[in-house]
Amino acid sequence: MKKVFFLLGAFFAFQSYAQQQIVFKNTVTNFNVTIPNLKSGIYGLAGGISIVSGAVLYKANGIEHIIQNTTDSVSPPIHFYKDTTTEKWTYDNYYNEASVSGGFRNYVFVDTLGTIAFASTGSEAIQPWPLGDMLLCKTLGTKLSWTRISDEKSYYHSMGVGDVNGDGLYDAVGMGRSNDWSEYPHIYTQNSNGSFSESRGFLDATQYFQYGLSATYVGNLLKNKYPEIIIAEGPTGSIINRKGFSIFSFDYASGKYKYLTSPKDLGIYSNAGQGTTSIKSADFNNDGFTDLAIATEGSPTNYIQIWSGDGKGNFTPGQLIYYGDPSKGQTNMSFREFEVMDFNHDGWQDIVVHSNDFDTLFRVNPLPTNQYGTGVKFQNCIWQNNKGVFSRITNKIQIDNIYPSFMKGFLINGDLRFFGFEMNPGNPPNFNNFKLHDVTIHFCNNLIKPTFNTSKFQICSGDSLKLTVTNINKGDSLKWYYSAKSDLTNVSNKTFTDSTKLFITRTDSLGCVISSDTVSILKYSIPSAPNLSRDTANYLISNTIIGNTWYKDGVAITDTTQKIKPTAPGSYTVKTTQNGCVSPSSSPFYYLITDIINLSSDEFIKLAPNPFSNQLNFDFVVKGYQRLNLEVFDIATGVKVASKQNLVAGMPIYLGQLSAGTYLIKITSADNKISYQFKMVKL
Numbered sequence: 001m002k003k004v005f006f007l008l009g010a011f012f013a014f015q016s017y018a019q020q021q022i023v024f025k026n027t028v029t030n031f032n033v034t035i036p037n038l039k040s041g042i043y044g045l046a047g048g049i050s051i052v053s054g055a056v057l058y059k060a061n062g063i064e065h066i067i068q069n070t071t072d073s074v075s076p077p078i079h080f081y082k083d084t085t086t087e088k089w090t091y092d093n094y095y096n097e098a099s100v101s102g103g104f105r106n107y108v109f110v111d112t113l114g115t116i117a118f119a120s121t122g123s124e125a126i127q128p129w130p131l132g133d134m135l136l137c138k139t140l141g142t143k144l145s146w147t148r149i150s151d152e153k154s155y156y157h158s159m160g161v162g163d164v165n166g167d168g169l170y171d172a173v174g175m176g177r178s179n180d181w182s183e184y185p186h187i188y189t190q191n192s193n194g195s196f197s198e199s200r201g202f203l204d205a206t207q208y209f210q211y212g213l214s215a216t217y218v219g220n221l222l223k224n225k226y227p228e229i230i231i232a233e234g235p236t237g238s239i240i241n242r243k244g245f246s247i248f249s250f251d252y253a254s255g256k257y258k259y260l261t262s263p264k265d266l267g268i269y270s271n272a273g274q275g276t277t278s279i280k281s282a283d284f285n286n287d288g289f290t291d292l293a294i295a296t297e298g299s300p301t302n303y304i305q306i307w308s309g310d311g312k313g314n315f316t317p318g319q320l321i322y323y324g325d326p327s328k329g330q331t332n333m334s335f336r337e338f339e340v341m342d343f344n345h346d347g348w349q350d351i352v353v354h355s356n357d358f359d360t361l362f363r364v365n366p367l368p369t370n371q372y373g374t375g376v377k378f379q380n381c382i383w384q385n386n387k388g389v390f391s392r393i394t395n396k397i398q399i400d401n402i403y404p405s406f407m408k409g410f411l412i413n414g415d416l417r418f419f420g421f422e423m424n425p426g427n428p429p430n431f432n433n434f435k436l437h438d439v440t441i442h443f444c445n446n447l448i449k450p451t452f453n454t455s456k457f458q459i460c461s462g463d464s465l466k467l468t469v470t471n472i473n474k475g476d477s478l479k480w481y482y483s484a485k486s487d488l489t490n491v492s493n494k495t496f497t498d499s500t501k502l503f504i505t506r507t508d509s510l511g512c513v514i515s516s517d518t519v520s521i522l523k524y525s526i527p528s529a530p531n532l533s534r535d536t537a538n539y540l541i542s543n544t545i546i547g548n549t550w551y552k553d554g555v556a557i558t559d560t561t562q563k564i565k566p567t568a569p570g571s572y573t574v575k576t577t578q579n580g581c582v583s584p585s586s587s588p589f590y591y592l593i594t595d596i597i598n599l600s601s602d603e604f605i606k607l608a609p610n611p612f613s614n615q616l617n618f619d620f621v622v623k624g625y626q627r628l629n630l631e632v633f634d635i636a637t638g639v640k641v642a643s644k645q646n647l648v649a650g651m652p653i654y655l656g657q658l659s660a661g662t663y664l665i666k667i668t669s670a671d672n673k674i675s676y677q678f679k680m681v682k683l
Contacts, residue, residue, distance in 0.1 A: 020344075021444035022395045023511035024378070026402065029089040029436045030424065035078060036094065054104025057410040057419050060114025060139040064412060066419060066436075067116070067137065067144070069103045077104070077118075080436065081142045089436055090142075098146040101131040106158040106278055106337070110170055114139025117149070119156035119174055130155040134174045134188070136196075149188050149196045150174065156186075157234075158278050160218030162227040164202070164250070164257070165189050172196060173203075173229055175216045185216050185231055203229060203248055203257040215245075217279035221290050222313055226250035229257055234275030235298050244269030245276065245294065247313050260313055267317025268305045273298040280340045282349040284308075285388035291315075293351060295337055300327045304338055304351065306390070321351060321383055321390055323361060333361035333380060341411035344443035348385035352416065355381050356406035364400060375400035376407060378418060378441065397441060404437050416441040444512035450478070450504050457521045459497070460581035465521060467502075468493035475509030499523040524579040532574060532589040534638065539563045540591060544576040544583075551575075551585070566591045572638075589638040599676075605667055607653075611681035614656035616665075620649050625669050633664045635679070658682050 054069040054077075064082040066089070069075065076094040083090050102123035107116055115138050122131030134149040134156050150156070155177035164171045169190040176186035187203060188196040214234030221228045232245035243262040251258040268274050274296040284291045289311040295304045303322045307315040324330030335353040343350050355362045361380040363373035378397040383390040404420030411417070418439040426433060453468040469478060469492050480487040480494055482502035487494060496502075503518040530542045541563040542548050550559040551573045552566070566572060571588040599605065605620040605628070620628060630653065632642035641663070644653060660682050667676040 020393070020395060021447075021512060022393075022397060022441060023444060024397055024399075024439060024441045025511070026399050027438045027440075028402075029438070030434075031091055031436065032430075032433045033091050034432055036076070036096075054107060054118060054120075055406070055408055055419075056107055056109075056116060057408065057412060057417055058109065058114065058116070058139075059412050060112070061141070063139075063142060065114065065139060068421065069100070069118075075099060075103065077137075077144075079144050089438065092142055092144075095144055095146055098135055098137070098144075100133050100135070101126060105132070105156065108159060108161045110136075110161050117159055117161050117172055119159040121155050121157055122153060130177060132156040134159055134172055134186075136172075147194060147196075150176075150186065151196075151198065154186060157213075158215040158217075158276075160216045160229065162218035162220075164218065164227060164229065165199070166226055166250075171199075173216050173218050175213045175231070177213065185213060185229070201256070204251075204254070204259075215276035215279055215294075217281070217292075219281050219290070221247065221281070221309065222249065222311065224249070228260070228313070230279055230292075232276035232279060232294065233269065236272045236275075239266065239270060239272050242266060242269060242272070245279070249313070263307070263315050263317065265317050267307070268294075268296055268303050268320065271298070274303065277302075278337050280338070282340050284349055284385060286348065293338070293340060300325045301332055302335060304353070319390055321353075323380075331359065331361055333357050333359045335381070339408075339410060341416070343382070343411060343416040343441075344384065344445055345414065346445065348387065350385045351383040351390060352409040353381050353383070354406065354408045364398060372403035372405075376402055376404065378407065378409075378439065381407070381409060381418075382416070382441075399439065402437055407437070407439070416443070442510045442512065444510075444514075447508075447512055447514040449514055450506045450516040452516070452519070456580070457519050458580040459521065459523050460579075461523065461525050464495050464497045466493055466495045469504065469506070469516075472506075473508065477507045479505045479507075481505070496521050497523075522579070524581050526581045527576050527578045527583040529584040530574050530576050530586040532572070532586050532638075534589070534591070535563075537565075539565050540572055540589060542574045542576070542586070544574075544578075547577040549575050549577065587637075587639075590633055590640050591638055605676045607665060607667075607678050607680065610678070611683045612655070613683050614654060616653040616655060616680070618647055618649070618651050618653050620667075622669075622674060625674060627670070628674065629668050629670065631666045631668070632658070633666065635662045635664050655682065 056067050058065055063084060066080040067077050069077040076096045076099045078094050079092040080089050081092055100120040102121055104118040105121045106119045109116055118135045120132040131153050132155050136147040136149055138145045149172045156174040159172055159174040161170050161172055163169060171189045174186045185203060187199040189199045190196055213231055215232045217230040218227050229248045230245050236242055244266045246262045247260045248257040249260045275298055277295045277297050280293045281290050284306055285308060289309045291309050292307040292315055293304055294307060301322055303320050305320050306318040308318050309315050323333040326332040333355055334357040335355045338351050338353045340349050340351060358366045360366060362377055364375035364377060366373035376399055379393050379395055382393050384393050404422045407418040407420040409416055409418045420437050422435050422437060424433045424435055448471060450469050451471050453470050459465045472492055477490045478492060482500045499522050501518055501520050504516045505513055507513050530544045533541050535541055545562050548560050548562060550557050550564055552570045569591055571590050573585045573588050575585050576583045603622050608617050627646045627648055630644040630647055631640055633640050641658060642655060663680050663682060665678045665680050668674060
């Protein structure tokens with residue numbers, strides 16, 4: 001057996017409408033393998049696919065799998081898995097032991113470990129009829145193991161799985177139609193060794209069946225020990241005595257399932273031409289009760305109807321999901337079954353339909369001579385639940401130049417994934433040469449804006465601001481946009497020296513894009529140094545009104561007002577801060593306390609003459625002191641202009657170097673216990 005596979009190509013694109021951002025990519029893998037019983041045709045996998053119901057994509061024990069079954073007469077299911085090392089799809093094998101006539105019609109995921117139950121109707125064109133089966137598939141690493149549930153052929157249009165007899169093992173309920181089993185659903189209970197046995201008569205429906213069965217469902221609708229069984233009708237031709245679907249619950253007295261109720265309002269079943277194809281359950285309106293989504297087919301088109309449950313077995317028909325009535329000229333898109341999932345992770349269960357038609361809602365530019373068209377539109381398969389109301393998403397999710405026969409959607413690794421097969425061209429065609437399309441659709445929700453390392457975006461002349469993005473994840477790429485410039489080199493920080501407006505975008509590893517807030521960097525000039533003066537009330541005043549910081553002898557003090565009144569002499573300066581920029585320091589102002597010390601009557605300190613020209617005569621009598629110190633300050637500025645140390649009484653003091661003006665002369669002792677001041681005028 002020849003196996004060839006390789007990655008053909010991939011791309012990303014994104015659309016954003018109504019604040020919903022979606023990114024998507026298509027990965028294509030080519031295969032050239034030998035698979036038996038594949039016959040000519042125009043549909044998909046080696047030409048062997050014409051319906052899509054039985055194909056599944058799932059993940060089990062960390063490995064992704066695809067099971068595909070062709071629709072030729074008696075064909076084996078085909079298995080692919082994604083290699084965890086190369087992340088490429090790999091063809092495993094075909095499984096003859098699971099061959100069925102006509103392909104799988106429906107399926108139920110039994111658990112999250114890769115156990116899946118399949119139902120087959122069997123080919124309706126082959127006699128004797130019916131030829132369908134129920135099978136169980138278990139996933140074992142990269143291989144599959146198959147068990148045949150049913151032991152005789154029947155028309156299994158759908159099936160349900162659940163523990164109907166309370167022994168802890170799951171059982172199978174198939175919508176069977178055979179001469180031997182009449183119209184009753186076929187119940188097979190599981191044995192301890194994993195095999196299954198018929199359980200005829202376990203469901204008492206003697207008074208129920210007037211019309212043919214079409215679908216079954218097993219699920220715990222009423223939260224009892226035993227699950228309920230739903231059986232639903234096919235097209236009837238008349239609505240007289242029609243029930244649509246009926247619920248059977250376990251009766252403890254008889255040990256059987258007995259009829260419980262049917263909907264009072266027939267909903268879509270009021271159209272006698274509609275027959276059930278599948279049933280799924282979820283709480284679609286988030287009221288805490290289980291609801292149903294039921295797919296039907298017939299004239300004029302296929303539908304999915306939402307049925308709201310009340311937790312007591314009563315269901316009310318609600319919204320119809322469909323694509324229009326073709327008999328009225330409305331655009332139609334046929335589909336075969338659906339999946340229920342919360343694809344955008346908003347807490348509301350959504351619906352994805354499986355389409356295989358050639359209409360304009362699914363195909364791009366389909367033509368009679370080219371039914372595949374020029375690509376596929378995925379958005380029309382996706383119905384978003386908007387608080388209990390479903391609508392197709394408005395985003396354009398289109399991939400051109402692909403020609404699969406179908407695309408089916410499943411939720412894998414939190415993303416919506418569509419897959420489908422396309423036959424590679426050839427002349428003559430080689431039906432074993434095909435490609436697999438694997439489309440990932442990711443809904444970009446709850447994205448967190450990029451943030452910076454600071455919330456202060458001011459700089460001063462001569463300074464710079466280094467901005468760093470603080471919440472980067474592995475695989476992110478950053479783009480910076482500022483003024484009319486940009487930096488697309490994926491740097492996590494940039495340094496700015498001028499005023500500008502800027503924002504950045506962050507693209508995560510999946511392609512989702514989120515922008516930061518736009519911030520403005522403002523560049524300010526450094527303010528000039530303040531000027532100090534002293535008023536007549538002995539306050540020191542700065543010419544700057546706000547932003548002042550005062551210093552005494554070079555040490556910051558608590559004062560921040562425009563003017564202060566010092567309580568101690570010293571050299572005072574001030575700086576101002578404007579827009580975060582700090583000015584140079586003012587010129588120092590030496591502040592003198594001007595109160596005159598009173599000496600005793602027999603003590604004195606004298607300076608003469610006043611005014612003086614160049615020389616002062618200094619004399620003093622102060623008890624306990626033989627020497628004093630002298631300091632001279634410019635009274636206008638407070639600046640110290642001269643000083644003399646260790647002066648004795650009677651010593652002349654020469655100050656001829658001073659300019660004419662008014663001065664304060666301070667006489668102090670070495671221990672600062674004596675402090676005396678004179679206001680003197682220099683001629």
